[in-house]
Amino acid sequence: MNWELIFGQLQWTSFVFAGAILDPSLSEFIASGAGSIAVLGAVAVVILLTVKRWWVPLWRDWLTSVDHKKVGIMYMVLALVMFARAVIEAALMRAQQLVAYDSAGFLSADHFGQLFSTHGTIMIFFVAMPFITGLMNYVMPLQIGARDVSFPLLNAISLMLTVAGAILIMISLVVGQFSTGGWTAYPPFTGIEFSPGEGVDYWIWAVSLGSIGSTLTGLNFAVTIYKKRCPGMTLFRMPLFCWTTLCTSILMIFAMAPLTAVTVMLALDRYAGFHFFTNGDGGNMMNYANLFWLFGHPEVYILILPAFGVWSEVVATFSAKRIYGYTSLVYATMCIAVLSFAVWLHHFFTMGQSANVNAIFGIATMVIGVPTGVKVYDWLLTMVGGRIRFSTSMLFLINFLLTFILGGLTGVLLANPGVDFQVHNTLFLVAHFHNMIIPGVLFGMFAAVQFWFPKAFGFRLHEGLGRASFWCFAPGFLLAFFPLYWLGMMGATRRTYMWSDPEYLPWLALAMAGAGLILAGFAFMVTQIVVSVRQRDRLACPLGDPWDGRALEWSIPAPAPEWNFAVLPDVTSRDAFYEAKQSGQAYRSPAAYEDIEVPRNTATAPLIGLFACAWAFGLVWHIWWLVAVSFVLMWAVVIVRSFNMNTVEIIPAARVKAQNEAFLAAARAAPGVPREQEMTSDNRGKALPEALTARAGAVPAGRAVEVLS
Amino acid sequence: MKLILGVLGAGIPGIAHARGFLDPAGPIASAQLTHFGVISALMLLVVVPMFIALPIVLLRYRRAGKGTYRPDWEFSWGLETLIWGVPVALIVILGSALWKHTIENDPYRPLGPDPLVVEVVALDWKFLFLYPEQGVATLDLLTLPEGRPVTLKLTSGTVMQSFIVPRLAGQIYAMAGMQTQLNLLADETGEFTGRNTQYNGLGFAQQSFVTRVVSPQDFDSWVASTKAQGQGIDFAGYQALLEPSVIDQPVLYGSVSPGLFDQVIASFAPDMVAGQGHAHMPAPPATAPAALPAAGASPTPHHHTPEAVQ
């Protein structure tokens, strides 16, 4: 048999462990260690699932599910797993830079190149994107009073394509190498001439799968928000998180296409000898930068807008007050979304185009600062006149306001071509975008997890451990990244695996300490989840409203039932649930129940994900039979599914009624919990609204029942 | 502003910022630093209020605080005008500063009559500097006369790179088959580090060079002494340099074949090498200059360790 026909370019030396045997070095051992962790982790999961007999429930209740809530949770799990890998990679790079003063350190240049490439790619495409997508999935339909997204199966397919991309990147730990071209993969360095291996191909296909998944997600969410709002929910009554979700979805629809185009072009250059970005023969790498950032800049706002939505919800809830300047925030969001398509050139001011081109894009970039600044001050003003409670989510918000505005300052600096000429490609730039993405997006997602976790699982997260993780994350971030600003100004270049300048050392040491703190924060976070699961009875809040929430998602039990709303709500104002609580309308029984149609579970999505992953793997290793077979199978699944006309099942009204009435009765009977007992085990999810307490003076717990029911 | 940053730097032990634009040695870098300072100072207008107001708000409106609880307060025209108006006004000011600075400091704009022209070819992992008027060339050494405008013309013999000498001017990309420009001027003598900042493979970390600014007389004598060296460079010699390598010591060439820079650019145009424009990479290292001791490492896959310099 012909080896290459079956295995393509795969060799036994392609496996990472071969490196450690053939060419033993610390760097190789670390690579093998990482590969082993991936393999052992996978084996451990398989064993766990087998021992606990979880295979069937996993398949039946989760992987084949098209319920937006489960899809959302799976996205979040994916994000957390990938975050663990990428944050460890970050710590490794920090350690390497610290010890590599005038020496090669413990990582080879090549290994370091793979680390910064995977770190960036994973953090953007397989941590931040799944995080925000998962959150939007879980929260948005609940907030607009919908039973699911518009296209539940498509939603599951988006998830599985993203998972396929993530798996492909995990495979690259064990089989072959990843690209060293960074997350932006600028050619001609990533062309076949200068990067002949499989690394760049891993990048291309992993990113492409993620990008297609995100396009479909954007489409799905936009239609959902346009078409699935409950009666009375006009656009301007939607919670701000839904507004930011809508804008993010629209950005996804339009911004992902250039990325797909650019990865396809790079692939054609590499696989078929085309000349889009090659040196010579009419290739033009400047167009790569142009097209990549046509996607890349909106991408920044795709990530940050949902976080802005989270901050808006958190600040209003924990200030127990209406959001300040709702309309202003909505228009600011729209401005940001539109402007984000008009600034992409600021990522390559140094390319050599005319000064007026640079200046126009520089000014456009600064203009985005206006709506962003407005938002930051809107959140500050929301707290004015409130009664602020310092929960973990709120601590993240306060930290966000202070650090994000500094990131904004450096962003405006970078918008100046003159300044950018000096600090482009230095650690200053690295510090800037981490400054926006960590306190903004990542901490926003952490705050969201603290905030909505009780809704998803029916119990709160342990508050003390949450604060502990915050007090590691926040200073950890400052220590890890503020020294980088200074290093960048001193001329320290990014993506550099060794130094020859002693002046950098103290700052790199600070940054290393910061990375250590961030790791500790992550450890606390994992511990928090584990401890909370164990103490779930003490932390339970089945009545669904632990934080005195404002939007519709808090009006239903926790965890949310399969059908979300027993009867679709009819809203008459913003902050619908808050208003209901004020007027005593909350927890009222509906007049009548109806049968509910829900989509059946289906193996379509996981199968498409599986074949997509196999297809991409075949492409990376030039295993053409696998490419052909998995491609055909992928579409066969779609076609077979299209002949299935029996895709929904009916939940009888009686069942819905029994469950919902039990919940409503329990909620009515329960005493409201005043806010000072919010973090105690008294909090079963029935809030005594702050505004009512304030109006009636201190209300004893017993009387609250009368006030409210 | 330079002063403020200088004081800040001096306050921290061990910081002499010997490199970086914090200590500019020419008008361009100096203007960039000033601009940096002006923008930062103006931005404090929106940053400082947050740092002052947030603690006050948190203190006043915490649950036990003195602030009046107004759960339904959500709008004020006065505040609205302020939070939209101030940023807009600020952006108008910042935007005009940006426009002026960007147009005036266009890297293509010559800084005076009769500039010294130096042609720069970015290679894997070194820079080739050609002095067409003087007829000399160097590898990883940029010698410049103090006080005379310099026009750098840049191209690449390999992947895209980004050229910077932070204490003199900002960076610009160098790309194969194309020519970018960077104008700068040094107004003090000394040795400044320059480097490539765009990742280009294994030797990237070590791809730096010395920029030596000397008095005009010293420059002339440097040219003369370089010319006296026997070794020259022509297109074949250039092709030998395409082999990726890091070099320890600068290399001097006493003569340059005329039009070498244009030949380098043209080598990526097919009219000249008929469709073979990019096929130079595996050129044999036959005539590598003697002072090229480094471990040439071709980026083969499945091979982790070819460190450039251990």
Added chain:
Amino acid sequence: MSVSERLHPGVNLGATDPESHEAAEEVVFGFWIFLMSDLVLFAVLFATYAAMSVQGIAGGPAPAEVFDLTAAFVETLLLLLSSFAFGFAMLAMKYRENARSVLAWLLATGVLGAAFVGMELHDYYVMITAHGAPPQASGFLSAYYLLTGTHALHVSSGLVWMVIMAVQIAVFGLNTAVKLRLMRLALFWHMLDVVWIGIFTFVYLFGVVS
């Protein structure tokens, strides 16, 4: 809400089948968004082509040397007529629910579409063999093949989709699900014709004129 109201842009069922019309609101709007995303993809390819057809010739053949305007004209007519035929398939579905008639018009659409793809492949063959202009020859040709190839790939997927729909009409008849899929295919097909207007103008005609 009156059923004659148009619940979504584009091809509509209106009052002929109120139930399907209401069901169409969400899916057709979703498909419109997909089409818009697809248009952005084409826009990016057009922009790339616009730059490379001038800057990326690199000593290889120029646009005017390799394009066959007659072929482009015939292809334009084929695609236009197939788009028109699909329109009549939609009318047969909307007003008469006549599966036979729908199938006949779909067949006409499919044959015209297949002829279009066949002619394009023939164009490629001629360009590669007679003009020495494969996609590897220059940046311009890479961009040309990617742009027209992406369009041809879309048309081919449309043809496959059409076959599947023909089978579904035969199996299920014109039920709501089938109708909605046909409507989306119609949008897809008409939109590809719109993209082709861009291609024959900005690629072929512009290429020959300049």
Added chain:
Amino acid sequence: MNDETPAGMPASEYGSEFGERLSYLIGLVLALVLTGAAFTLVWMKLLTGGAALAVLGLLAFIQVLVHLRCFLHIDLARSHRDDLKLILFTALILLVMVSGTIWILYDQHLRMMP
């Protein structure tokens, strides 16, 4: 949100099979004329240079409108406004992306060709 159809709206060309047929036929004839004009212009070399490009671009633009109106039934007056806005927003994005890309690449081309 809902732009209700005005009551008593006259039966339009979309109300009957005959009307819609007419719409497709008109679209076909217009498209044929416009396509024919564009190709004739180039074949007969009626115009050259910038003028030719401008006229060709204009013809294409009109034909796109014809297709959108007659084949795709895009109707500014009677569609859901919000839906249509999202679709029209695409036009803005396309304009920004295409014109921006061409502008940037041409400027770079001019500045970087020695």
